[in-house]
Amino acid sequence: MVLAGCGGRHNWLAAAGEEARAVETLFWIVLVGAGVIWALVVGLAVYAHRAEAKPHREREARRFILWGGVALPVLVVGGLLIWGLLILRDITADDGALTVRVDGERWWWRVIYDTPEGPVTTANEIRLPLGERALFRLTADDVIHSFWVPALGGKMDMIPGRETTLALTPRRLGNWGGLCAEFCGGAHALMRFDAIVMEPDDFAAWLAQEAQPARVAMDDPGFAIFAEEGCGACHAIRGTEAQGPVGPDLTHLASRDKLGAGIYDMTPENIARWITETDAMKPDIDMPSYPGLRGARLDTLVSFLMSLE
Amino acid sequence: MAPRRKIVPPGDAPRVIDQGSVWILVAAPSIWAAHFLISYWVAAIWCAKLGRGTSLAEPRWIIAGLGALCIGAIIGLAVLAVRRYGGVFVIFEEITESSERGRDRFVGHVALLLCVLSAAAILFTVIPGMVLGQC
Ligand SMILES: [Cu+2]
Helix, strand or coil: HHHHCCCCCCCCCCEHHHHHHHHHHHHHHHHHHHHHHHHHHHHHHHHHHHHHCCCCCHHHHCCCCCCCHHHHHHHHHHHHHHHHHHHHHHHCCCCCCCCEEEEEEEEEEEEEEEECCCEEEEEEEEEEEECCEEEEEECCCCEEEEEECCCCCEEEEEEECCEEEEEEEEECCCEEEEEEHHHCCCHHHHCEEEHHHCHHHHHHHHHHHHHHHCCCCCCCCCHHHHHCHHHHHCCEEECCEEEEECCCCCCCHCCCCEEEECCECHHHHHHHHHHCCHHHCCCCCCCHHHHHCCCCHHHHHHHHHHHHC | HHHHHHCCCCCCCCCCCCCCCHHHHHHHHHHHHHHHHHHHHHHHHHHHHHHCECCHEEEEEEHHHHHHHEEEEHHHHHHHHHCCCCCCCCCCCCCCCCCHHHHHHHCCCHHHHHHHHHHHHHHHHHHHHHCCCCC
């Protein structure tokens, strides 16, 4: 199949969301329409080449040029413009059963669910209830990013100093891929996230769990290392004194599917490497590596992080 | 001695956008550019002052009204291009005649096509304002 390369979780033809379907319908119509116009033009060219040269009547020729060359293109392009604008108006309209604020940072995603009980902060993973319209309020912290879950819909730019909106209404369960679609510097290609569509009940349970602070014992040796190494200056673990706003919230790190903004599996080995060889795992990022952390100390820190569910 | 060939049309010195002047060529695209710029300014200032999600109700009517005015002016130019320059929309024989008359007809023809293009462009500037309706 021609589109084989587009298969999988980033497939924008997967029809996994209402908004992606709206764009897809328009896409097929434009594709078929363009095919018809192409065939007509080429057909005419062949005809003109083959046919015996004989003059057409001026009136007919003029009419043909006026309708075919002016009226038709203006109407078709105008119609498509209006159609596209109507889609845009719908997918940016300011309502949704659920509001999610996403802030693009180099090179990860700060995610805040607005719930009646207050904001719930997480990062690098977005979960959505099936069939409900979620409104994303998008901002950027440093440079322009672009928020895109091809299978569900979008995309929409995230612009510093401005808020843009985008709705996603998932229609298929699954783990869909999301990414930054606007070059934003060194690790741009590694700025990804999972968009996981769940049954509404499962989603509610997940969100309630995500709203909880971390269960960390006061004398947890892993947390002691976390604090000593200064990780808390950049990372927050709710329920502890670690409240750093610079990097991703780690309160429920281990319940995420992926590490490092959608690029590695969440395994102890990967976390250990993430801490000791940060630059090899994801070049250019704003987290220093800790090559000196080794042995039991590293193990304790990693198992502490893996316990943050 | 043979009389010198006249370069200016008879009568007064040539007026801007009148027979013999090429200004008619740039007039229609300039109107379009001005409309685009003013629309942009109006919407940008409006939205900057009143914030996201504000209705575009008033500025969209300014943009549409201005659009109608501009298209009116362009129709006027098109009439000039036909009447004064003898421009036609579709030409059947090449205009190769090297004379005032030939040049005028060529300018008229091009000006007429540019009028159509500019009017369509103005229409396409107005449409998003009408459809989107909010900042
Ligand atoms: Cu990017």
